[in-house]
Amino acid sequence: MVLEPILCPSCGSEDVVKHGQSEEGKQRYKCRHLECSRRTFIRQYAYRGYLPEVKQQIADMATNGSGIRDTARVLRISPTTVIEQLKKKPKTESGE
Numbered sequence: 350m351v352l353e354p355i356l357c358p359s360c361g362s363e364d365v366v367k368h369g370q371s372e373e374g375k376q377r378y379k380c381r382h383l384e385c386s387r388r389t390f391i392r393q394y395a396y397r398g399y400l401p402e403v404k405q406q407i408a409d410m411a412t413n414g415s416g417i418r419d420t421a422r423v424l425r426i427s428p429t430t431v432i433e434q435l436k437k438k439p440k441t442e443s444g445e
């Protein structure tokens with residue numbers, strides 16, 4: 350049995366708990382992140398990843414020279430996530 354992390358679609362936090370079910374019978378979750386504006390959500394994304402907007406933010410911050418730790422802190426995600434995302438990003442320049 351593989352447990353995939355449930356991520357808040359608003360802030361990307363993994364600090365979520367089960368929160369009953371929606372009218373459609375889908376599992377509902379509640380984000381416990383203190384600064385997150387979203388209270389409950391339904392898991393919509395089957396992939397082990399993050400919202401496109403978060404990915405874009407990671408890419409943008411990297412482009413602007415932000416460090417991995419800074420990016421993780423600002424986006425409230427783990428540094429590991431940032432690293433994974435940056436690895437996936439195709440390189441536009443050769444040589445490093």
Ligand SMILES: [Zn+2]
Nearest residue numbers: 357360380385
């Ligand atoms: Zn959240």
